[in-house]
Amino acid sequence: MKRRHFLQTLIASASALAINPAQAFTGQRLLSQRYLRPPGALAEADFVARCIHCGQCGEVCPNRCIRYFGLENGTASLDTPYIIPRDQACILCMKCGDICPTDAITPVPELMQPILDKVHMGHAVVDRSLCLSWQGQSCGVCYRACPLADVAIRVGWMEQPHVLDKCVGCGLCERACIQMPQAIRIIPDYG
Amino acid sequence: MNKKPLTLYRHLNKLRWVSLIIVFSMLILLPFLHMYQTFVAAHGYDLLSNADKDIYNVMATLTSPFTENPAKGLDVIKGNTWSGTFFGLQLSDPLSVVSQIAAGLTIYWPFVLTALIPVLLTLIFGRFFCGWICPATFLYELNTNLAAWAHRAGLPVGNRHFDRRLKYLILLVGLILSAITGSVLVAAIYPPAIVGRELYYGIALGGFGAGSIFFVITLLFDLLVARRGFCRYLCPGGALYSLLGHFRLVRIQRLVKTCNDCAMCNAVCEFGLDPLHDNFGQECNNCTACIAICPTDALTFEIKITDQPNQGPGHLGHLYKREQGKNSSTKQEAIK
Numbered sequence: 001m002k003r004r005h006f007l008q009t010l011i012a013s014a015s016a017l018a019i020n021p022a023q024a025f026t027g028q029r030l031l032s033q034r035y036l037r038p039p040g041a042l043a044e045a046d047f048v049a050r051c052i053h054c055g056q057c058g059e060v061c062p063n064r065c066i067r068y069f070g071l072e073n074g075t076a077s078l079d080t081p082y083i084i085p086r087d088q089a090c091i092l093c094m095k096c097g098d099i100c101p102t103d104a105i106t107p108v109p110e111l112m113q114p115i116l117d118k119v120h121m122g123h124a125v126v127d128r129s130l131c132l133s134w135q136g137q138s139c140g141v142c143y144r145a146c147p148l149a150d151v152a153i154r155v156g157w158m159e160q161p162h163v164l165d166k167c168v169g170c171g172l173c174e175r176a177c178i179q180m181p182q183a184i185r186i187i188p189d190y191g
Numbered sequence: 192m193n194k195k196p197l198t199l200y201r202h203l204n205k206l207r208w209v210s211l212i213i214v215f216s217m218l219i220l221l222p223f224l225h226m227y228q229t230f231v232a233a234h235g236y237d238l239l240s241n242a243d244k245d246i247y248n249v250m251a252t253l254t255s256p257f258t259e260n261p262a263k264g265l266d267v268i269k270g271n272t273w274s275g276t277f278f279g280l281q282l283s284d285p286l287s288v289v290s291q292i293a294a295g296l297t298i299y300w301p302f303v304l305t306a307l308i309p310v311l312l313t314l315i316f317g318r319f320f321c322g323w324i325c326p327a328t329f330l331y332e333l334n335t336n337l338a339a340w341a342h343r344a345g346l347p348v349g350n351r352h353f354d355r356r357l358k359y360l361i362l363l364v365g366l367i368l369s370a371i372t373g374s375v376l377v378a379a380i381y382p383p384a385i386v387g388r389e390l391y392y393g394i395a396l397g398g399f400g401a402g403s404i405f406f407v408i409t410l411l412f413d414l415l416v417a418r419r420g421f422c423r424y425l426c427p428g429g430a431l432y433s434l435l436g437h438f439r440l441v442r443i444q445r446l447v448k449t450c451n452d453c454a455m456c457n458a459v460c461e462f463g464l465d466p467l468h469d470n471f472g473q474e475c476n477n478c479t480a481c482i483a484i485c486p487t488d489a490l491t492f493e494i495k496i497t498d499q500p501n502q503g504p505g506h507l508g509h510l511y512k513r514e515q516g517k518n519s520s521t522k523q524e525a526i527k
Contacts, residue, residue: 076374
Protein backbone atom coordinates (compact mmCIF):
# COMPACT_ATOMS: atom_id res chain seq x y z
CA MET A 1 0.00 0.00 0.00
CA LYS A 2 1.39 3.35 -1.01
CA ARG A 3 1.38 6.08 1.58
CA ARG A 4 -1.12 8.15 -0.36
CA HIS A 5 -3.40 5.18 -0.74
CA PHE A 6 -3.05 4.49 2.95
CA LEU A 7 -3.98 8.05 3.89
CA GLN A 8 -6.93 7.94 1.54
CA THR A 9 -8.02 4.72 3.16
CA LEU A 10 -7.64 6.23 6.58
CA ILE A 11 -9.68 9.29 5.71
CA ALA A 12 -12.31 7.22 3.89
CA SER A 13 -12.71 4.85 6.78
CA ALA A 14 -12.79 7.67 9.32
CA SER A 15 -15.51 9.40 7.34
CA ALA A 16 -17.37 6.14 6.89
CA LEU A 17 -17.27 5.66 10.62
CA ALA A 18 -18.47 9.20 11.17
CA ILE A 19 -21.29 8.97 8.64
CA ASN A 20 -22.65 5.56 9.51
CA PRO A 21 -20.95 3.87 12.44
CA ALA A 22 -23.51 1.08 12.60
CA GLN A 23 -22.85 0.13 9.01
CA ALA A 24 -19.10 0.27 9.51
CA PHE A 25 -19.27 -2.02 12.52
CA THR A 26 -21.71 -4.57 11.20
CA GLY A 27 -19.34 -5.41 8.40
CA GLN A 28 -21.47 -4.44 5.44
CA ARG A 29 -19.39 -3.70 2.43
CA LEU A 30 -18.96 0.03 2.22
CA LEU A 31 -17.31 0.34 -1.15
CA SER A 32 -18.37 -1.21 -4.38
CA GLN A 33 -14.90 -2.67 -4.64
CA ARG A 34 -14.98 -5.99 -6.41
CA TYR A 35 -12.71 -8.39 -4.57
CA LEU A 36 -12.38 -12.16 -4.27
CA ARG A 37 -11.70 -14.22 -1.19
CA PRO A 38 -8.93 -16.83 -1.40
CA PRO A 39 -9.90 -20.16 -3.01
CA GLY A 40 -11.91 -22.41 -0.70
CA ALA A 41 -12.92 -19.54 1.60
CA LEU A 42 -16.16 -19.95 3.51
CA ALA A 43 -19.17 -17.78 2.74
CA GLU A 44 -18.45 -14.13 3.55
CA ALA A 45 -20.04 -13.84 7.02
CA ASP A 46 -18.63 -17.20 8.17
CA PHE A 47 -15.28 -16.33 6.71
CA VAL A 48 -15.03 -13.03 8.56
CA ALA A 49 -16.09 -14.73 11.80
CA ARG A 50 -13.56 -17.52 11.37
CA CYS A 51 -10.53 -15.62 10.07
CA ILE A 52 -8.14 -14.56 12.85
CA HIS A 53 -6.12 -12.16 10.68
CA CYS A 54 -2.85 -14.06 11.08
CA GLY A 55 -1.66 -13.40 7.54
CA GLN A 56 -0.32 -16.86 6.83
CA CYS A 57 -2.35 -17.28 3.62
CA GLY A 58 -0.61 -14.28 2.09
CA GLU A 59 2.74 -15.42 3.39
CA VAL A 60 2.39 -18.79 1.70
CA CYS A 61 0.95 -17.53 -1.59
CA PRO A 62 3.60 -18.12 -4.30
CA ASN A 63 1.87 -15.73 -6.65
CA ARG A 64 1.57 -12.84 -4.19
CA CYS A 65 -2.05 -12.34 -5.14
CA ILE A 66 -3.39 -12.25 -1.57
CA ARG A 67 -3.50 -8.79 -0.05
CA TYR A 68 -5.06 -7.54 3.17
CA PHE A 69 -7.82 -5.04 3.79
CA GLY A 70 -7.21 -1.94 5.78
CA LEU A 71 -10.34 -0.21 6.98
CA GLU A 72 -11.69 0.50 3.49
CA ASN A 73 -14.07 -2.46 3.55
CA GLY A 74 -15.48 -1.90 7.02
CA THR A 75 -14.03 -2.74 10.40
CA ALA A 76 -15.15 -6.36 10.30
CA SER A 77 -12.93 -7.24 7.38
CA LEU A 78 -9.89 -5.39 8.72
CA ASP A 79 -6.75 -7.40 7.94
CA THR A 80 -8.64 -10.14 6.13
CA PRO A 81 -7.25 -11.48 2.85
CA TYR A 82 -8.61 -10.56 -0.57
CA ILE A 83 -7.63 -10.87 -4.20
CA ILE A 84 -8.03 -8.30 -6.94
CA PRO A 85 -7.81 -10.56 -9.99
CA ARG A 86 -6.95 -7.81 -12.47
CA ASP A 87 -3.82 -7.02 -10.44
CA GLN A 88 -2.77 -10.55 -9.58
CA ALA A 89 -5.00 -13.59 -9.94
CA CYS A 90 -5.10 -16.86 -8.05
CA ILE A 91 -3.26 -19.78 -9.63
CA LEU A 92 -5.27 -22.36 -7.64
CA CYS A 93 -2.20 -23.81 -5.92
CA MET A 94 -4.36 -24.33 -2.78
CA LYS A 95 -1.50 -23.65 -0.37
CA CYS A 96 -3.51 -21.04 1.56
CA GLY A 97 -6.16 -23.57 2.53
CA ASP A 98 -3.51 -25.98 3.75
CA ILE A 99 -1.90 -23.41 6.04
CA CYS A 100 -5.03 -21.67 7.36
CA PRO A 101 -5.13 -22.53 11.08
CA THR A 102 -8.87 -21.96 11.45
CA ASP A 103 -9.95 -23.46 8.10
CA ALA A 104 -11.62 -20.18 7.21
CA ILE A 105 -10.05 -21.16 3.91
CA THR A 106 -10.95 -24.84 3.69
CA PRO A 107 -8.14 -27.15 2.63
CA VAL A 108 -8.75 -28.42 -0.90
CA PRO A 109 -6.40 -30.87 -2.62
CA GLU A 110 -4.75 -29.50 -5.73
CA LEU A 111 -6.78 -31.73 -8.04
CA MET A 112 -9.38 -30.81 -10.60
CA GLN A 113 -12.46 -32.49 -9.17
CA PRO A 114 -12.07 -31.21 -5.55
CA ILE A 115 -11.34 -27.74 -6.86
CA LEU A 116 -14.47 -27.80 -9.03
CA ASP A 117 -16.50 -29.00 -6.05
CA LYS A 118 -15.23 -26.75 -3.31
CA VAL A 119 -13.88 -23.52 -4.79
CA HIS A 120 -16.46 -20.82 -5.33
CA MET A 121 -14.60 -17.55 -5.68
CA GLY A 122 -16.90 -16.20 -8.34
CA HIS A 123 -17.89 -16.59 -11.97
CA ALA A 124 -16.40 -15.06 -15.09
CA VAL A 125 -18.61 -12.92 -17.28
CA VAL A 126 -17.70 -11.76 -20.79
CA ASP A 127 -18.57 -8.28 -21.97
CA ARG A 128 -19.13 -8.96 -25.66
CA SER A 129 -18.95 -5.31 -26.65
CA LEU A 130 -15.38 -5.16 -25.33
CA CYS A 131 -14.21 -8.66 -26.25
CA LEU A 132 -11.93 -8.72 -29.32
CA SER A 133 -13.13 -12.13 -30.45
CA TRP A 134 -16.76 -11.11 -30.25
CA GLN A 135 -15.89 -7.96 -32.18
CA GLY A 136 -14.38 -9.96 -35.02
CA GLN A 137 -10.69 -10.13 -34.14
CA SER A 138 -9.67 -13.58 -33.06
CA CYS A 139 -7.99 -13.45 -29.62
CA GLY A 140 -8.57 -16.42 -27.26
CA VAL A 141 -6.23 -15.21 -24.51
CA CYS A 142 -8.75 -15.87 -21.71
CA TYR A 143 -9.21 -19.44 -22.89
CA ARG A 144 -5.45 -20.03 -22.92
CA ALA A 145 -4.99 -18.47 -19.49
CA CYS A 146 -7.69 -20.65 -17.92
CA PRO A 147 -6.32 -23.47 -15.74
CA LEU A 148 -9.58 -25.33 -16.32
CA ALA A 149 -9.82 -24.79 -20.08
CA ASP A 150 -12.69 -26.64 -21.76
CA VAL A 151 -14.17 -27.27 -18.31
CA ALA A 152 -14.72 -23.71 -17.16
CA ILE A 153 -14.52 -21.94 -20.49
CA ARG A 154 -14.68 -23.01 -24.09
CA VAL A 155 -14.20 -21.12 -27.32
CA GLY A 156 -16.40 -21.11 -30.37
CA TRP A 157 -16.06 -19.58 -33.80
CA MET A 158 -13.30 -16.92 -34.00
CA GLU A 159 -12.28 -18.05 -30.51
CA GLN A 160 -15.27 -16.33 -28.97
CA PRO A 161 -15.23 -17.28 -25.26
CA HIS A 162 -18.19 -19.00 -23.61
CA VAL A 163 -17.92 -19.29 -19.82
CA LEU A 164 -19.37 -22.56 -18.52
CA ASP A 165 -21.11 -23.19 -15.22
CA LYS A 166 -18.10 -24.89 -13.69
CA CYS A 167 -15.95 -21.71 -13.65
CA VAL A 168 -14.53 -21.32 -10.11
CA GLY A 169 -13.54 -17.67 -10.48
CA CYS A 170 -9.77 -17.78 -10.06
CA GLY A 171 -9.47 -14.68 -12.22
CA LEU A 172 -6.58 -15.73 -14.45
CA CYS A 173 -8.67 -14.86 -17.53
CA GLU A 174 -9.36 -11.38 -16.18
CA ARG A 175 -5.67 -10.97 -15.41
CA ALA A 176 -4.72 -12.11 -18.91
CA CYS A 177 -7.29 -10.13 -20.92
CA ILE A 178 -5.46 -7.87 -23.35
CA GLN A 179 -8.30 -5.37 -23.53
CA MET A 180 -8.26 -2.31 -21.31
CA PRO A 181 -10.67 -2.26 -19.55
CA GLN A 182 -10.88 -6.02 -19.41
CA ALA A 183 -13.58 -7.70 -21.43
CA ILE A 184 -13.88 -10.65 -19.07
CA ARG A 185 -14.26 -10.16 -15.36
CA ILE A 186 -15.07 -12.21 -12.29
CA ILE A 187 -18.35 -11.54 -10.53
CA PRO A 188 -17.50 -12.53 -6.97
CA ASP A 189 -19.50 -15.18 -5.16
CA TYR A 190 -19.55 -14.23 -1.47
CA GLY A 191 -21.72 -17.22 -0.59
CA MET B 192 21.61 -22.86 56.12
CA ASN B 193 20.28 -20.23 53.76
CA LYS B 194 18.84 -21.35 50.43
CA LYS B 195 20.75 -20.03 47.44
CA PRO B 196 19.30 -19.63 43.95
CA LEU B 197 21.01 -21.42 41.09
CA THR B 198 23.65 -19.28 39.38
CA LEU B 199 21.79 -19.88 36.12
CA TYR B 200 18.80 -17.87 37.31
CA ARG B 201 20.87 -14.69 37.36
CA HIS B 202 21.62 -15.15 33.67
CA LEU B 203 18.11 -15.97 32.53
CA ASN B 204 17.46 -12.31 31.81
CA LYS B 205 20.16 -12.31 29.13
CA LEU B 206 18.74 -15.55 27.77
CA ARG B 207 15.36 -13.85 27.64
CA TRP B 208 16.79 -11.06 25.50
CA VAL B 209 18.30 -13.66 23.19
CA SER B 210 14.87 -15.27 22.90
CA LEU B 211 13.17 -11.93 22.19
CA ILE B 212 15.76 -11.04 19.57
CA ILE B 213 15.42 -14.44 17.88
CA VAL B 214 11.62 -14.13 17.70
CA PHE B 215 11.77 -10.57 16.42
CA SER B 216 14.43 -11.28 13.81
CA MET B 217 12.46 -14.31 12.62
CA LEU B 218 9.47 -12.03 12.10
CA ILE B 219 11.67 -9.79 9.97
CA LEU B 220 13.26 -12.70 8.11
CA LEU B 221 10.03 -14.54 7.24
CA PRO B 222 8.63 -11.88 4.86
CA PHE B 223 11.96 -11.83 3.04
CA LEU B 224 11.87 -15.61 2.79
CA HIS B 225 8.36 -15.34 1.39
CA MET B 226 9.50 -12.83 -1.23
CA TYR B 227 12.38 -15.12 -2.12
CA GLN B 228 9.95 -18.02 -2.51
CA THR B 229 7.76 -16.01 -4.86
CA PHE B 230 10.81 -14.98 -6.90
CA VAL B 231 11.82 -18.63 -7.19
CA ALA B 232 8.30 -19.67 -8.12
CA ALA B 233 8.12 -16.99 -10.80
CA HIS B 234 11.35 -18.10 -12.49
CA GLY B 235 12.05 -14.47 -13.20
CA TYR B 236 15.42 -13.57 -11.70
CA ASP B 237 16.39 -11.47 -14.72
CA LEU B 238 13.26 -9.36 -14.40
CA LEU B 239 13.81 -8.43 -10.76
CA SER B 240 14.88 -4.97 -9.69
CA ASN B 241 18.37 -4.68 -8.27
CA ALA B 242 17.08 -4.50 -4.69
CA ASP B 243 15.00 -7.64 -5.24
CA LYS B 244 18.03 -9.37 -6.78
CA ASP B 245 19.96 -8.57 -3.61
CA ILE B 246 17.18 -10.06 -1.49
CA TYR B 247 17.14 -13.11 -3.74
CA ASN B 248 20.90 -13.63 -3.45
CA VAL B 249 21.05 -13.14 0.31
CA MET B 250 18.11 -15.45 0.94
CA ALA B 251 19.49 -18.05 -1.46
CA THR B 252 22.75 -18.04 0.46
CA LEU B 253 20.97 -18.24 3.81
CA THR B 254 18.63 -21.06 2.89
CA SER B 255 20.74 -23.17 0.55
CA PRO B 256 22.10 -25.38 3.36
CA PHE B 257 18.57 -26.23 4.49
CA THR B 258 16.51 -26.84 1.41
CA GLU B 259 16.95 -27.90 -2.19
CA ASN B 260 13.60 -26.58 -3.32
CA PRO B 261 12.89 -23.24 -1.64
CA ALA B 262 9.48 -22.72 -3.28
CA LYS B 263 8.16 -25.70 -1.32
CA GLY B 264 10.79 -26.37 1.33
CA LEU B 265 10.50 -22.98 3.03
CA ASP B 266 6.79 -23.45 3.67
CA VAL B 267 7.59 -25.21 6.93
CA ILE B 268 7.96 -21.99 8.94
CA LYS B 269 5.20 -19.48 8.37
CA GLY B 270 3.17 -16.99 10.31
CA ASN B 271 3.89 -15.07 13.48
CA THR B 272 3.31 -15.32 17.21
CA TRP B 273 -0.42 -14.77 16.77
CA SER B 274 -0.68 -17.98 14.82
CA GLY B 275 2.12 -19.82 13.12
CA THR B 276 3.16 -23.04 11.48
CA PHE B 277 6.38 -24.63 12.60
CA PHE B 278 7.38 -27.82 10.81
CA GLY B 279 3.79 -29.01 10.55
CA LEU B 280 2.95 -27.99 14.10
CA GLN B 281 0.38 -25.21 14.20
CA LEU B 282 0.59 -22.96 17.23
CA SER B 283 -1.84 -20.19 18.07
CA ASP B 284 -2.09 -17.53 20.71
CA PRO B 285 -4.74 -18.50 23.31
CA LEU B 286 -6.28 -15.07 22.77
CA SER B 287 -6.77 -15.84 19.07
CA VAL B 288 -8.72 -18.96 20.03
CA VAL B 289 -10.82 -17.19 22.64
CA SER B 290 -11.59 -14.25 20.36
CA GLN B 291 -12.37 -16.54 17.43
CA ILE B 292 -14.84 -18.42 19.62
CA ALA B 293 -16.37 -15.10 20.60
CA ALA B 294 -16.56 -13.92 17.00
CA GLY B 295 -17.97 -17.13 15.55
CA LEU B 296 -19.97 -18.13 18.65
CA THR B 297 -19.01 -21.71 17.83
CA ILE B 298 -16.06 -23.84 18.85
CA TYR B 299 -13.97 -25.18 16.01
CA TRP B 300 -11.89 -27.88 17.69
CA PRO B 301 -9.02 -28.30 15.20
CA PHE B 302 -8.22 -24.64 15.76
CA VAL B 303 -8.74 -24.72 19.52
CA LEU B 304 -6.20 -27.54 19.77
CA THR B 305 -3.51 -25.37 18.16
CA ALA B 306 -3.49 -23.31 21.37
CA LEU B 307 -3.06 -26.37 23.60
CA ILE B 308 0.72 -26.16 23.96
CA PRO B 309 0.75 -22.40 24.68
CA VAL B 310 -2.03 -22.83 27.26
CA LEU B 311 -0.21 -25.68 29.02
CA LEU B 312 3.00 -23.66 29.10
CA THR B 313 1.05 -20.70 30.47
CA LEU B 314 -0.46 -22.83 33.21
CA ILE B 315 3.06 -23.79 34.25
CA PHE B 316 5.03 -20.60 33.66
CA GLY B 317 2.30 -17.97 33.92
CA ARG B 318 2.54 -14.92 31.75
CA PHE B 319 5.90 -15.99 30.29
CA PHE B 320 4.81 -15.17 26.71
CA CYS B 321 4.77 -11.47 27.61
CA GLY B 322 8.37 -11.50 28.77
CA TRP B 323 10.02 -14.12 26.64
CA ILE B 324 8.37 -14.27 23.22
CA CYS B 325 6.09 -11.31 22.52
CA PRO B 326 7.64 -9.29 19.66
CA ALA B 327 5.97 -6.16 20.98
CA THR B 328 7.69 -6.61 24.35
CA PHE B 329 11.00 -6.37 22.52
CA LEU B 330 10.07 -2.93 21.22
CA TYR B 331 8.36 -1.87 24.45
CA GLU B 332 11.45 -2.70 26.52
CA LEU B 333 13.66 -0.76 24.13
CA ASN B 334 11.10 2.00 24.50
CA THR B 335 11.52 1.84 28.28
CA ASN B 336 15.27 2.30 27.81
CA LEU B 337 14.55 5.26 25.56
CA ALA B 338 12.33 6.70 28.27
CA ALA B 339 15.15 6.28 30.77
CA TRP B 340 17.55 8.18 28.51
CA ALA B 341 14.95 10.87 27.91
CA HIS B 342 14.47 11.13 31.64
CA ARG B 343 18.21 11.49 32.16
CA ALA B 344 18.30 14.19 29.50
CA GLY B 345 15.67 16.09 31.48
CA LEU B 346 12.74 15.45 29.17
CA PRO B 347 9.38 14.71 30.75
CA VAL B 348 8.40 11.02 30.67
CA GLY B 349 5.18 9.63 32.01
CA ASN B 350 4.98 7.51 35.09
CA ARG B 351 1.33 7.56 35.94
CA HIS B 352 -0.48 4.67 37.52
CA PHE B 353 -3.84 3.22 36.65
CA ASP B 354 -5.79 0.27 37.89
CA ARG B 355 -4.25 -2.99 36.69
CA ARG B 356 -7.69 -4.55 36.42
CA LEU B 357 -8.46 -2.25 33.48
CA LYS B 358 -7.03 -4.80 31.05
CA TYR B 359 -9.53 -7.45 32.10
CA LEU B 360 -12.26 -5.00 31.25
CA ILE B 361 -10.64 -4.39 27.86
CA LEU B 362 -10.44 -8.14 27.25
CA LEU B 363 -14.13 -8.45 28.06
CA VAL B 364 -15.14 -5.48 25.93
CA GLY B 365 -12.98 -6.75 23.06
CA LEU B 366 -14.62 -10.16 23.17
CA ILE B 367 -18.09 -8.65 23.33
CA LEU B 368 -17.31 -6.38 20.38
CA SER B 369 -15.96 -9.38 18.47
CA ALA B 370 -19.18 -11.24 19.16
CA ILE B 371 -21.33 -8.30 18.05
CA THR B 372 -19.44 -7.61 14.83
CA GLY B 373 -18.74 -11.26 14.05
CA SER B 374 -15.08 -10.52 13.37
CA VAL B 375 -11.92 -11.11 15.39
CA LEU B 376 -11.48 -7.45 16.29
CA VAL B 377 -9.21 -8.21 19.26
CA ALA B 378 -6.45 -8.87 16.71
CA ALA B 379 -6.51 -5.17 15.84
CA ILE B 380 -5.65 -4.04 19.38
CA TYR B 381 -3.25 -6.79 20.39
CA PRO B 382 0.36 -5.62 19.87
CA PRO B 383 2.10 -8.96 19.17
CA ALA B 384 -0.45 -9.73 16.44
CA ILE B 385 -0.05 -6.21 15.07
CA VAL B 386 3.75 -6.34 15.07
CA GLY B 387 3.87 -9.69 13.29
CA ARG B 388 1.35 -8.60 10.70
CA GLU B 389 2.69 -5.13 10.12
CA LEU B 390 6.26 -6.35 9.66
CA TYR B 391 4.93 -8.64 6.95
CA TYR B 392 2.88 -5.85 5.36
CA GLY B 393 5.79 -3.43 5.54
CA ILE B 394 8.38 -5.76 4.06
CA ALA B 395 6.50 -8.00 1.63
CA LEU B 396 3.43 -5.97 0.70
CA GLY B 397 5.17 -2.65 0.34
CA GLY B 398 3.65 -0.57 3.15
CA PHE B 399 2.48 -0.60 6.71
CA GLY B 400 -1.24 -0.86 7.38
CA ALA B 401 -3.64 0.68 9.85
CA GLY B 402 -2.32 -1.33 12.80
CA SER B 403 1.05 0.39 12.70
CA ILE B 404 -0.57 3.67 13.73
CA PHE B 405 -2.18 1.98 16.70
CA PHE B 406 1.14 0.46 17.66
CA VAL B 407 2.95 3.79 17.48
CA ILE B 408 0.24 5.27 19.71
CA THR B 409 0.87 2.52 22.28
CA LEU B 410 4.60 3.29 22.15
CA LEU B 411 3.87 6.96 22.79
CA PHE B 412 1.48 6.02 25.57
CA ASP B 413 4.26 4.03 27.23
CA LEU B 414 6.72 6.86 26.74
CA LEU B 415 4.58 9.81 27.77
CA VAL B 416 1.86 8.50 30.06
CA ALA B 417 2.76 5.31 31.88
CA ARG B 418 5.90 3.17 31.81
CA ARG B 419 5.03 -0.12 30.05
CA GLY B 420 1.47 1.14 30.44
CA PHE B 421 -0.05 -0.85 27.61
CA CYS B 422 1.16 -4.21 28.90
CA ARG B 423 0.32 -3.34 32.48
CA TYR B 424 -3.07 -1.76 32.13
CA LEU B 425 -4.52 -2.33 28.67
CA CYS B 426 -3.30 -5.44 26.86
CA PRO B 427 -6.15 -7.96 26.36
CA GLY B 428 -3.69 -10.80 25.73
CA GLY B 429 -1.79 -9.95 28.88
CA ALA B 430 -5.10 -10.11 30.73
CA LEU B 431 -5.85 -13.58 29.38
CA TYR B 432 -2.35 -14.82 30.15
CA SER B 433 -2.58 -13.38 33.65
CA LEU B 434 -5.83 -15.21 34.27
CA LEU B 435 -4.41 -18.47 32.94
CA GLY B 436 -1.28 -17.97 35.01
CA HIS B 437 -3.08 -17.30 38.26
CA PHE B 438 -2.13 -20.70 39.65
CA ARG B 439 1.14 -21.05 37.77
CA LEU B 440 3.60 -23.59 39.13
CA VAL B 441 6.86 -21.76 38.57
CA ARG B 442 7.08 -18.59 40.61
CA ILE B 443 9.77 -16.12 41.53
CA GLN B 444 9.89 -15.90 45.33
CA ARG B 445 11.84 -13.79 47.80
CA LEU B 446 14.20 -15.43 50.27
CA VAL B 447 13.65 -13.28 53.30
CA LYS B 448 16.84 -14.35 55.05
CA THR B 449 19.14 -12.91 52.39
CA CYS B 450 17.03 -9.89 51.40
CA ASN B 451 18.40 -6.51 52.43
CA ASP B 452 15.39 -4.34 51.51
CA CYS B 453 17.29 -2.45 48.82
CA ALA B 454 14.14 -2.34 46.60
CA MET B 455 16.09 -2.65 43.37
CA CYS B 456 13.69 -5.43 42.35
CA ASN B 457 10.75 -3.06 42.60
CA ALA B 458 12.60 -0.41 40.62
CA VAL B 459 13.56 -2.77 37.81
CA CYS B 460 10.23 -4.57 37.50
CA GLU B 461 8.78 -3.57 34.15
CA PHE B 462 5.28 -4.48 35.26
CA GLY B 463 5.42 -2.38 38.43
CA LEU B 464 5.02 -5.37 40.72
CA ASP B 465 6.22 -5.46 44.28
CA PRO B 466 8.72 -8.33 44.81
CA LEU B 467 10.01 -6.60 47.92
CA HIS B 468 6.76 -7.29 49.73
CA ASP B 469 6.20 -10.72 48.15
CA ASN B 470 3.47 -9.25 46.02
CA PHE B 471 4.01 -10.92 42.64
CA GLY B 472 0.46 -11.89 41.84
CA GLN B 473 -0.78 -13.27 38.55
CA GLU B 474 0.78 -10.46 36.54
CA CYS B 475 4.41 -11.59 36.93
CA ASN B 476 5.78 -12.65 33.56
CA ASN B 477 8.83 -14.48 34.94
CA CYS B 478 11.11 -12.10 33.08
CA THR B 479 13.76 -12.58 35.82
CA ALA B 480 14.97 -8.97 35.66
CA CYS B 481 14.59 -8.81 39.45
CA ILE B 482 16.65 -11.97 39.95
CA ALA B 483 19.37 -10.60 37.73
CA ILE B 484 19.61 -7.30 39.60
CA CYS B 485 19.28 -8.57 43.18
CA PRO B 486 22.62 -7.82 44.91
CA THR B 487 22.19 -10.45 47.61
CA ASP B 488 20.75 -13.38 45.61
CA ALA B 489 17.51 -13.13 47.54
CA LEU B 490 15.16 -14.03 44.68
CA THR B 491 14.75 -17.49 43.26
CA PHE B 492 12.34 -19.75 41.40
CA GLU B 493 10.14 -21.98 43.44
CA ILE B 494 7.49 -24.52 42.54
CA LYS B 495 4.23 -23.73 44.28
CA ILE B 496 0.80 -22.54 43.22
CA THR B 497 0.40 -19.48 45.43
CA ASP B 498 2.66 -16.65 46.50
CA GLN B 499 3.98 -16.57 50.02
CA PRO B 500 2.23 -14.08 52.27
CA ASN B 501 4.28 -10.99 53.05
CA GLN B 502 7.34 -12.21 54.91
CA GLY B 503 8.17 -8.83 56.39
CA PRO B 504 11.43 -6.92 56.03
CA GLY B 505 14.51 -8.73 54.75
CA HIS B 506 16.80 -10.08 57.41
CA LEU B 507 19.83 -8.17 56.14
CA GLY B 508 18.03 -4.83 56.15
CA HIS B 509 17.99 -2.04 58.74
CA LEU B 510 14.31 -2.37 59.46
CA TYR B 511 14.57 -5.99 60.48
CA LYS B 512 17.59 -5.32 62.70
CA ARG B 513 15.86 -2.44 64.41
CA GLU B 514 12.81 -4.61 65.07
CA GLN B 515 15.04 -7.37 66.38
CA GLY B 516 16.77 -4.85 68.64
CA LYS B 517 13.40 -3.66 69.92
CA ASN B 518 12.24 -7.19 70.50
CA SER B 519 15.38 -8.13 72.43
CA SER B 520 15.18 -4.97 74.55
CA THR B 521 11.52 -5.62 75.40
CA LYS B 522 12.49 -9.16 76.32
CA GLN B 523 15.21 -7.88 78.60
CA GLU B 524 12.69 -5.50 80.22
CA ALA B 525 10.34 -8.41 80.71
CA ILE B 526 13.09 -10.40 82.35
CA LYS B 527 13.85 -7.52 84.69
